[in-house]
Amino acid sequence: METQAYLNRLLNHDLNAPMGSLNNLLNEIAAQVGSGELPDYTTLQVMQDVSRRSIRLLAVISDIGKYQLHRALPSQEEILLTPLIWSSVAQFHEKGNEKDIEIVQDCDDSLTVFCDSYGLERVIQSLLQQGSAAAGEGGGIDLSSRPCPVIQGWVRIEVSYGDEPWPGEMRELVRRTPEKQAIGVDMNDRRLSLDMKLILTICAALGWGFSQENSEDGRVIFHLDVPGGAGRSAAGEDAE
Amino acid sequence: METQAYLNRLLNHDLNAPMGSLNNLLNEIAAQVGSGELPDYTTLQVMQDVSRRSIRLLAVISDIGKYQLHRALPSQEEILLTPLIWSSVAQFHEKGNEKDIEIVQDCDDSLTVFCDSYGLERVIQSLLQQGSAAAGEGGGIDLSSRPCPVIQGWVRIEVSYGDEPWPGEMRELVRRTPEKQAIGVDMNDRRLSLDMKLILTICAALGWGFSQENSEDGRVIFHLDVPGGAGRSAAGEDAE
Numbered sequence: 001m002e003t004q005a006y007l008n009r010l011l012n013h014d015l016n017a018p019m020g021s022l023n024n025l026l027n028e029i030a031a032q033v034g035s036g037e038l039p040d041y042t043t044l045q046v047m048q049d050v051s052r053r054s055i056r057l058l059a060v061i062s063d064i065g066k067y068q069l070h071r072a073l074p075s076q077e078e079i080l081l082t083p084l085i086w087s088s089v090a091q092f093h094e095k096g097n098e099k100d101i102e103i104v105q106d107c108d109d110s111l112t113v114f115c116d117s118y119g120l121e122r123v124i125q126s127l128l129q130q131g132s133a134a135a136g137e138g139g140g141i142d143l144s145s146r147p148c149p150v151i152q153g154w155v156r157i158e159v160s161y162g163d164e165p166w167p168g169e170m171r172e173l174v175r176r177t178p179e180k181q182a183i184g185v186d187m188n189d190r191r192l193s194l195d196m197k198l199i200l201t202i203c204a205a206l207g208w209g210f211s212q213e214n215s216e217d218g219r220v221i222f223h224l225d226v227p228g229g230a231g232r233s234a235a236g237e238d239a240e
Numbered sequence: 241m242e243t244q245a246y247l248n249r250l251l252n253h254d255l256n257a258p259m260g261s262l263n264n265l266l267n268e269i270a271a272q273v274g275s276g277e278l279p280d281y282t283t284l285q286v287m288q289d290v291s292r293r294s295i296r297l298l299a300v301i302s303d304i305g306k307y308q309l310h311r312a313l314p315s316q317e318e319i320l321l322t323p324l325i326w327s328s329v330a331q332f333h334e335k336g337n338e339k340d341i342e343i344v345q346d347c348d349d350s351l352t353v354f355c356d357s358y359g360l361e362r363v364i365q366s367l368l369q370q371g372s373a374a375a376g377e378g379g380g381i382d383l384s385s386r387p388c389p390v391i392q393g394w395v396r397i398e399v400s401y402g403d404e405p406w407p408g409e410m411r412e413l414v415r416r417t418p419e420k421q422a423i424g425v426d427m428n429d430r431r432l433s434l435d436m437k438l439i440l441t442i443c444a445a446l447g448w449g450f451s452q453e454n455s456e457d458g459r460v461i462f463h464l465d466v467p468g469g470a471g472r473s474a475a476g477e478d479a480e
Contacts (some may be wrong), residue, residue, distance in 0.1 A: 004244040004247065004309055005309055007244065008247075011301065011302045011305070011356055012302055016295070016298060019259075019294060020295065022291060023288075023291045023292065023295060024354075026284070026287055026288055026291050029269075029284065030287075033278060033279055034281060036274070038273060039273055043269070044266070044270040047266055048263075048267065048270055051259075051262060052263065055260065058255060058256060058259060059249060059256075060437065062248055062251045062252055064245055066248055068244070069244055069245055104459070152466050165320065226480065
């Protein structure tokens, strides 16, 4: 039941505010048009932004609820990782990321993963969203994949970007364990974005590893560790 | 956990659709203004309506979640019923009920209730909303209160309006019992509005009685039974 109270709090705190401000702007625009005035285009653009953001927040909250339930493990499948990363990046762009963010990919195309692909796409999208919110206009996000250096047979996806790094050194945010409450941060911490909450919820529900490192040159690096697939792909076989 | 899955379904089915259509209309308007055209005022009015509706739906869903939790009974207090009814009607009008609905009140001003007043306001508002959706333009809703004819010391609030009555006779929708699962209808029934779901959830959570009757002249009558207060008000004493 605790989780449902949590979900309700997200609805009231995180979704209510943008929907309310959208409504207020809409009333302003309607008043302008009602008096025969051409409405301010910039306001309309802000509204489009808030509207897209609200719909995205609703999806994030609904996914947090879904993965908090995790009565049964979601369907797991073996898939090639790189196409899933491409699709996550494409969806991130489609969902209206208006900042001019360059995403530099450096992926090992031979890697396969064995996991809930929907959850993985959502985590990658939320990592990009998190990075795009933190990086300034024209900032860049690096996205890479490689065999996990610490767990045999797993795959590591790394997302990094320039930011004011959080204080502290390397932090293990979610331990690799099938236990549910393995999240190493306070989920009620106000500095956590909804996207970070979704990432933590999915990783904890599925037993994935998730940690954060601050590099010496001021970049934030997130490591996401997921189970690798049994076999390498054809491309992988070529490379061997 | 079942209740959280239910809440998630409401978010996806009932809230996602209006927010999506609001977003689409907004894009249309922005395109018009972008090409120097004055946007269509009727479309803006539709958008205001959808926006208000979305915010209302969010509040209803969040309240359904809140009352489904009901780990502890909400704070109960003894209050005069009629001012609470006035306030519910006022809030119903404020929340943008654009239809020209006349609400005819016939209340016993001496009545007090002993209950969670927030829950009672929400139920009355949702009954009015339900009635306003069903009644045609210019239709009327009757709202009355009197001592409950079937339970000593309780109070009956009655809301009725002309509608295509549901088939069947008198139905006890929520039995008076503190047990939680006393709802006499299938909560997944697609004909149930979100408002009706909120009414059923609150009544079941708080042990109130709720039933429906179809009168011979084609009106739908809802009976809401809540515990009466210990004492009658000053007005009540005058009447005795």
